[in-house]
Amino acid sequence: xxxxxxxxxxxxxxxxxxxxxxxxxxxxxxxxxxxxxxxxxxxxxxxxxxxxxxxxxxxxxxxxxxxxxxxxxxxxxxxxxxxxxxxxxxxxxxxxxxxxxxxxxxxxxxxxxxxxxxxxxxxxxxxxxxxxxxxxxxxxxxxxxxxxxxxxxxxxxxxxxxxxxxxxxxxxxxxxxxxxxxxxxxxxxxxxxxxxxxxxxxxxxxxxxxxxxxxxxxxxxxxxxxxxxxxxxxxxxxxxxxxxxxxxxxxxxxxxxxxxxxxxxxxxxxxxxxxxxxxxxxxxxxxxxxxxxxxxxxxxxxxxxxxxxxxxxxxxxxxxxxxxxxxxxxxxxxxxxxxxxxxxxxxxxxxxxxxxxxxxxxxxxxxxxxxxxxxxxxxxxxxxxxxxxxxxxxxxxxxxxxxxxxxxxxxxxxxxxxxxxxxxxxxxxxxxxxxxxxxxxxxxxxxxxxxxxxxxxxxxxxxxxxxxxxxxxxxxxxxxxxxxxxxxxxxxxxxxxxxxxxxxxxxxxxxxxxxxxxxxxxxxxxxxxxxxxxxxxxxxxxxxxxxxxxxxxxxxxxxxxxxxxxxxxxxxxxxxxxxxxxxxxxxxxxxxxxxxxxxxxxxxxxxxxxxxxxxxxxxxxxxxxxxxxxxxxxxxxxxxxxxxxxxxxxxxxxxxxxxxxxxxxxxxxxxxxxxxxxxxxxxxxxxxxxxxxxxxxxxxxxxxxxxxxxxxxxxxxxxxxxxxxxxxxxxxxxxxxxxxxxxxxxxxxxxxxxxxxxxxxxxxxxxxxxxxx
Numbered sequence: 001x002x003x004x005x006x007x008x009x010x011x012x013x014x015x016x017x018x019x020x021x022x023x024x025x026x027x028x029x030x031x032x033x034x035x036x037x038x039x040x041x042x043x044x045x046x047x048x049x050x051x052x053x054x055x056x057x058x059x060x061x062x063x064x065x066x067x068x069x070x071x072x073x074x075x076x077x078x079x080x081x082x083x084x085x086x087x088x089x090x091x092x093x094x095x096x097x098x099x100x101x102x103x104x105x106x107x108x109x110x111x112x113x114x115x116x117x118x119x120x121x122x123x124x125x126x127x128x129x130x131x132x133x134x135x136x137x138x139x140x141x142x143x144x145x146x147x148x149x150x151x152x153x154x155x156x157x158x159x160x161x162x163x164x165x166x167x168x169x170x171x172x173x174x175x176x177x178x179x180x181x182x183x184x185x186x187x188x189x190x191x192x193x194x195x196x197x198x199x200x201x202x203x204x205x206x207x208x209x210x211x212x213x214x215x216x217x218x219x220x221x222x223x224x225x226x227x228x229x230x231x232x233x234x235x236x237x238x239x240x241x242x243x244x245x246x247x248x249x250x251x252x253x254x255x256x257x258x259x260x261x262x263x264x265x266x267x268x269x270x271x272x273x274x275x276x277x278x279x280x281x282x283x284x285x286x287x288x289x290x291x292x293x294x295x296x297x298x299x300x301x302x303x304x305x306x307x308x309x310x311x312x313x314x315x316x317x318x319x320x321x322x323x324x325x326x327x328x329x330x331x332x333x334x335x336x337x338x339x340x341x342x343x344x345x346x347x348x349x350x351x352x353x354x355x356x357x358x359x360x361x362x363x364x365x366x367x368x369x370x371x372x373x374x375x376x377x378x379x380x381x382x383x384x385x386x387x388x389x390x391x392x393x394x395x396x397x398x399x400x401x402x403x404x405x406x407x408x409x410x411x412x413x414x415x416x417x418x419x420x421x422x423x424x425x426x427x428x429x430x431x432x433x434x435x436x437x438x439x440x441x442x443x444x445x446x447x448x449x450x451x452x453x454x455x456x457x458x459x460x461x462x463x464x465x466x467x468x469x470x471x472x473x474x475x476x477x478x479x480x481x482x483x484x485x486x487x488x489x490x491x492x493x494x495x496x497x498x499x500x501x502x503x504x505x506x507x508x509x510x511x512x513x514x515x516x517x518x519x520x521x522x523x524x525x526x527x528x529x530x531x532x533x534x535x536x537x538x539x540x541x542x543x544x545x546x547x548x549x550x551x552x553x554x555x556x557x558x559x560x561x562x563x564x565x566x567x568x569x570x571x572x573x574x575x576x577x578x579x580x581x582x583x584x585x586x587x588x589x590x591x592x593x594x595x596x597x598x599x600x601x602x603x604x605x606x607x608x609x610x611x612x613x614x615x616x617x618x619x620x621x622x623x624x625x626x627x628x629x630x631x632x633x634x635x636x637x638x639x640x641x642x643x644x645x646x647x648x649x650x651x652x653x654x655x656x657x658x659x660x661x662x663x664x665x666x667x668x669x670x671x672x673x674x675x676x677x678x679x680x681x682x683x684x685x686x687x688x689x690x691x692x693x694x695x696x697x698x699x700x701x702x703x704x705x706x707x708x709x710x711x712x713x714x715x716x717x718x719x720x721x722x723x724x725x726x727x728x729x730x731x732x733x734x735x736x737x738x739x740x741x742x743x744x745x746x747x748x749x750x751x752x753x754x755x756x757x758x759x760x761x762x763x764x765x766x767x768x769x770x771x772x773x
Contacts, residue, residue: 005305012306019310025655026314027321029267030357032648034322035333036263037349039644042336045343047174047242050120052342056174057085057117057207058216062234063227064203071227072206078222080215085117085207089194095137095187096154096162097145100612100625103184104141107205108191117174117207119188124149124169132192136169140177141185144626146609157196165193176241180626203233213238263648264356266431270656272364273427275307276371277663286375296373303369304362311361315354323350333644410691413664414699421696424660428700429707431653432745435646436708437715439733439741442642444716447731452628455729456521456570459490459599460608462626463615476619480598483614485606490518491583491595497554497561499544506540507578508556510586511599519601520580523728524548525567532585535567539576539724552579559589568726576724599628653745657752661693665756686757690750697749701742709738 012019042049050056069087076084089108094101111129113119119126119136127134135155137147147153147167155163171188178185194202210219216237224232286299326337340346415421448455463480480489490512497508512518520527520535525548528534536552544552546565553562563581571578587593602611612625680688709732717727 019306021658022307022310023314023317025270026311026357026361027317028651029270029648029655030315030318030354031322032644032651033264033267033353033357034318034350035326035329035337036644036648037353038322038326038336038340039333041340041343041345041349048343049339050172051174051238051242052339054118054120054172054174055083055116055209056238058210058213058238059208059219059223060175060236061206061208061223061227061232062090062203062236063087063206064231064233067204067227067231072204074226075206075208075223078219080210080212080219081208082211083116083209085114085209087204087206089191090203090205091194092184094156095141095145095185096156097147097151100145100616102141102144102178102180104178104187105184105205106194107186107188108194109188111190116209119171119173121169121171124167126169127188127190128168129190131190132196133163133165134168134190134193135165136171136188137167138175138178138186139170139172141187142167142170144178144180144185146612146627163196165189174238174241176236262434262437263645263652264353264360266434266649266652267357268360268364269427269430270652270659272361272368273656273659275303275361275365275368277659286372290375299375300366300369300373303372304365307365307369308358308362311358311365315358319350319354407687407691409688411695413688413692414695424664424696425699425703428653428656428660428696429704431649431656432701432704432741433708433711435649435653435741436705436733436738437712438642438646438649439737440709440712440716440730442639443731443733444729445639445642447729453519453601454521454570454731456572456725457628458519458521458601460602460606460628461600461612461615462597462628463489463600463619463623464597464626465619465623477598479618480600480615483611483618485602485611485614486600487603487606488601490516490599490601491597492518492599493583493586493593493596495556497556497579499552499554506543506554507574508554508561508586509578509580510583510593511580512582514582514584517582518580518599520567521570522567523570523726525565528566528581528585531588532562532564532581533566534563534579534581534585535569536565536579537569537571537574537576537724538721538726539571539574540579541565541568542724543577554579556586556589561586561589570726570729572725574724576726654748654752657693657697657749660696661689661749661753661756664692664696665689665760682761686754686761689757689760690753693749693753694746698742698746701745705738705742709733 067087072084072087075081090105093104093106095104109127111127113126119138121136122139124136127136135153137145137153142148145153147170149167149169151167152164153167155165157163173186175186176183208219208223210216216239220235220237224235289299290296322337327334329337340350448457452458452460463476465476477489477491480486492509492511494507494509496505498505511520514529514531517527517529522535525535536548541547544550546552548565548568551562551564553560555561563579563585565579569578569580583593583595600611600615602608608627612627615625616623713730713732716730720729721727
C-alpha cells in the first residue's frame, strides 16, 4: 500500500495540470448541478418560497371587530407561537376596473410592512404615510383585475359613492389566492382609507407563526377557545394555502427532475471518458510499473485512490462554493440559493447529488482502473501496432483531385476506426441531445404564450353578464363581435357532471352552436359537428377508460346526458377531466338553458387588456370580463431553470470535447509527425487536428439534435398525458435555432482544438522517438 501511495503522489507531481483539470471539471459540473437543484426547488415550490421570504403565518384567524385586544395579546404569549402578525382591521369590499370586478378583503396596514407575514412587493412600492388613496393588490387579484402599479381602481363606498384609489404596488402573499366566485382577494390600504371604504361590518385578522408547523391543529383549537368560538368567523391554515398553490408546477417539476437525472448521467459519462483518457495517456508508465514488480491490484488501487481523491475534492469544492458564494450570484439564481436552506429536500439534494456524482465517477474509475491493471508490460510490442487505419480509396482519390490534405486527413483522423468514432460521437452527442430536449421544453412553454390557441386556449377572454342585464344572447353576441379586436364570440355554459360508478365530478361545457362551432384544439379525432357529439380531454378519457369514438353517459343536475366522443382536445384545466359539446346539444335536454358566458376569440395581435376595456365600455357595467388563465402567467422561472440546465449541459459537453481532442491528438501524434516528415507543413498539421475536432463535433451535434428532438417530443407528450392535458402539445424548436446549435458546436470544436493543434504543429521531428505508445 505504501508503494501504491508513493506512486500516486509522484504521478500527481508529474501530471499536475491534468490533475487540476480533473478536479476543476468535477467541481464545475457538480456546482452547476447543485445550482440547478436550488433553482428547481425555487421554481416547483412557489408557496414555500413566498412563505419563507415573507416569514409567513401558519394560522390566520378571522375574528369579529368587537374582539378585545387583550385576547389577541394572550395569543402571543402561547409557548407554541413564535411571532404574530397584526391584528389588522378588515372589511369586505368590491374593486372594479374597466372590464373586471372582484370581491376583496381590505386590510388596514401601516406605512411599514409587517415583519411577520410581510407582503412581498413584486412591482411598484409599499404604501406611503400621509396618503389616503393608495392601495396594494395581491398578485393573483391584480392579474384578474388587469391592474398594474400606476393605474387607478374604483372602490364602491357607503351610500353608493365610489372612491378612486391609485394602485402603488403588487405583492405576493403566502395566504390562499383569489379565486373568482369562491375566495376573495387581499388588498392592503392605510387605516384612514379603510375608514372611508367600510360598507360592511369591520372585522379583525391576526396571523400566528408557529415554532413547529405540526402544532397547527392544536393551536387552532386553543386560539379559538381563547378568543371565543362565537367571535371567530373563519380559520385559515397554511396547508390550505399550500394546497391551493402547490399543484400548479407538478408537471414542470417532473420534467425538470428528469432533466436533472439525465444531466447527472451525462456528467458521469464525461467523467468516465476523462478517466479512460488519462489511463490511455499513461500506458507507458503503467507498463514500467508492471515491469518493476507492481501487481494488477496495486495498479488498480493506485488509480482508484487518485481519481476518487479528485472526485471527492471536486465535490467538496463545488459544495462549499455553492453554499458560500452561490448566494452572491446576481438575479434569480442567487435568490434561489439564499432561500434554498429552508426549502423541502434541501439536505437531500445538497448531500445526495455530490455523493451520487462521486459514486458514478468511482464506478467509471473502477472500470478504467481494471483495464489499466490488464495492461501488459511489453511496450515495444504495443508500439509496433499501427495507430490508425490506412487511407481508403476514397481518401486517395480525394487527394488526387487536389482536395485539401488537412480535410482528407482530418476526416481519416476523426472516423478511421468505426467503433472508436461511434463511441466518441455518441459520448459528445449525449449532452447535445439533452440540450435539444431542453429546447423542446422551452419551445413548448413559449407556445402557451405565443400561440395559446394551439394549447387549448382559443378564447382569450370570457364575458359574463348579470342575470338582470338587458338583451338576449343573440343581441349580446352581436355587440361583442362588433368590439374592435374581437374576432368571434361563442355562447357557453359550464356545469359539474357525475359519471356512473365515479364518486368525483367532471366538467361539462357547452360552447358554440352547431351552426357556429367553437374552435377546439384537437389532438385526435375530429370536431363535433352533429347532435350529441363532443370532444373530451385526456384526463376524462383516462378516468373512464374509453377511447375516442365511444359513447359516454353522465348525469347533469339530475338529468341524464349521453354524448358521443368524436375527438380528443387539449385541455389544460381540471386535469383534463373536461368534456365539451355544443350549446344546442345541451338545450335538447334542457330547453330553458341560457348562455352563462361568452368566450371571445381575439384577432391576431390584439391586446387582451385593451379589448377587455372596450368590451366593458360597449356592454355596460352589468357585465364582467375575465382573462382566460394560462400557464404563460408563470413561465419566467421555468425558463430560467431550462437556461441553467442548458448551461450545465454545455459545460459537460465542453469537458467531453476537451477529453476527446486531447485523447485524439495523443493517440495520433506520431502519425501527424510522420506526415510532417513526408512534406506536410505545420499549418497543414494543425489543420488536420482542427478538422478532426470540427467533424467530430459536427457529427455529434447532428446526431444529438436528431435524437433529442425525437426524445424531447416523446418526453413532453408523455408528461402531458400523465398530467391529463394530453399528448400533442410538444413543439419542436425552430430550424434556425437547431442550426445555430449545430453551428455553435462546430465552432466550439474548432476553437477548443486550436491550442493542441498549435502545440502539435510546433513539435520537432526528433520528438517522435520519445512518444508514448
